[in-house]
Amino acid sequence: MPGILIVEDDKELRDMLKISLIRHKYTVLEAADGKEAITHFKPSITDLVITDLIMPDEDGLKVIMRLREIKPSLKIIAISGGGKAGPGSYLNLAKALGANAIFSKPFSINDLIAKIELLMNDEQPA
């Protein structure tokens, strides 16, 4: 069963994502900020990471860089809802850093699930 790490500082949103992913039979791991995500990262059981980009402790861009370094085959989806530097530019940066997909908040959870399924079936390394 593929493992997905959700890195999101907004608890309600994180819970929603968790419930939705569990419904689709994924194993879910959680982190409330980038620092937690990096320090508690378990490469052996994590296949995909969904990360917010603007978070209080270590932003999502750092998460993408660090986790990719640890596990190059990791799939990454970046989500952002607009902040100081703008979601457009952050999301683009995330893509440039190697995120497999990017979503602007608010996104359709069905679209997100569809994307996850696509990435999980895709055997190509990122």
Next chain:
Amino acid sequence: MKIRPNISADSNFLRFLNDEKEISDHIFNYSRSMISIINRNYIYEKVNSTFCNAHGVVPDTIVGKSLGEVWGNDVFENAIKSNIDLCFTGKTVRYEAPFSTPQNGERYFEVIFRPLPDRTENIFYILAETLDIHDQKQLEQKAIEKEEEFRKFETNLPVGFIRCDPEGKILNANKAFLRIMDCQDEVSVKEANLKSFYQEEGLFEIHLEQLIDCNAKNLGRVYLKNWYGKEIPCRISGYLAVNESGKPLFVDLAVEDSSHEIMLEDRLLQAQKLETIGALAGGIAHDFNNILATISGYAEMLQEDLHEDSELSEKVNKILGAVSKARSITNQILTFSRHVEQEKVPVSISEVIAETVGFVKSSIPSNIVIKSYIPSKRANVLADPTQLFRVFLNLMTNAIQAMEHTGGTLSVNMDIVKGKSVKHELNKDIVADEYVLLIFKDTGIGMEPSLMNRIFEPFFTTREVGKGTGLGLSVIHGIIKEMEGEILVSSKKEQGSVFYVYLPVSTQYPDFPGKTDRKKRILFITGNKYESRILSLALENTGYELIYISDQNHLIRIMTGEDESPDLVIYMSDSRQIQQGDIVAIFNRLKILTPLILITDSNRELLEEKLLNSGIVKQQLIKPVSLKEITEAIKSLLK
């Protein structure tokens, strides 16, 4: 005979008389003036020592010589002869002129020619007296220059100088004061009372008291009225002159027009305010997007749990519809606060404006006329054409709404102006040599100044609560700022408003990625030719070939034709001739596998399940679609 004491005096005087010639010779020779006697042939008959000294010679070398020989023929002919001739007619001639002498170089002289008539009143000789007034002249010249300098200072500086008596009666006023007060009639200003130029009654007296306390003072910002009663904000400094006993004699005031300064200050304040609101609103929008993501996520899960025909399912759909509306608002806020990056391509501004004018014209009420002047000269700006369309559409719609009851004229003018010439107007760094200036002028209801200052704030609206979000102009402001342009407004109540949009002209020309490759062909199915034309302007500039179709037969012809079939189809759900069901039918019947992008209005309920579930739609975009969104969708599908 008694000898009277004064006899000796008499004899002294007789002796004196005997010496008279000697004395007069002495006076003649040692006068500060050069003195000479000249005969009718312009020959020196007699010259004094001063004359000789100035020429560094003894008398013999001058006497007998002509004036031409002594002063040079040119000087004689041009500066001396006519005066001598006049003197020989019996007149005393007096004039000032520079002359060169061998000893002293060129100096200024006062020259007096006096006729010396003989007993028969014939004039054969004249007496020439030439006084060196060079030093005097220099002082005089300096004084004139000083005065001239001050006069220039007083007339060239844009500072009004005015002198009045303690009662306010104007004694003198310079040109700049007349200019500031917009008064052509110098005489009537000088007969006026300064108090009549004060907006506030009694303020002149207060100023006078302040000046009595400390006779020179900066009086600060004062509102004056110009000749026509218009309020002019001025900065005034004053000086009070008093006599020995301290009685006020007159008041001098320096008056500077500070309206431009105040306008710039206001604009800066305005910009700072918008910046602050933007940062605040952007932060809120960010948090809201998180909340919206949570709401829509649960709603979608709920929808999955519910049976399609369930009554509750409809309610969940309403929740999703509301989320979509809220999303559109947060997006607008993010655009206003410039938190959304725009995909920019070089766009010919005149094409976008022409399309927008065409679009607006197709739906205006009959009491409104649109006049547009768009020069043929091509000017490109770096922009997302769909955003530009939005900006122009919004400005024109506002103008039309301002005239909906009265009717009127909306004029749209485009001009290309030099960056340098607008620097002052924009009060910021110029980023391009040239700017496109677009002017949208209506004859509608206009605005109060207090309103005008706030129109670019988000959520500021003059419409009834519930009608419009009040985001329109703030979003436009954000888009234009993002393009490093500027939007300014001027308005008069009951007369109309004018919006000025400045956009930097780009010297970058559209470049087509992969020029050598075959251009990808995109089929555009649409009912709204203007809106889609804008999108296509953008796409053509990014290197795609576009085919528009609006009827079914055309679609079938293209999809079954001998020409290469398109690489991609973009379908706008508002297309009337080709309904959503038609698309499904045609695609299924012809077994078309070409990817399709669906563009819909934000309202989800309009969509037919048939189309959504058909698998034909590879990507769905919700209006307003930005260039960035559509190019990303196209790129990902054509990979």
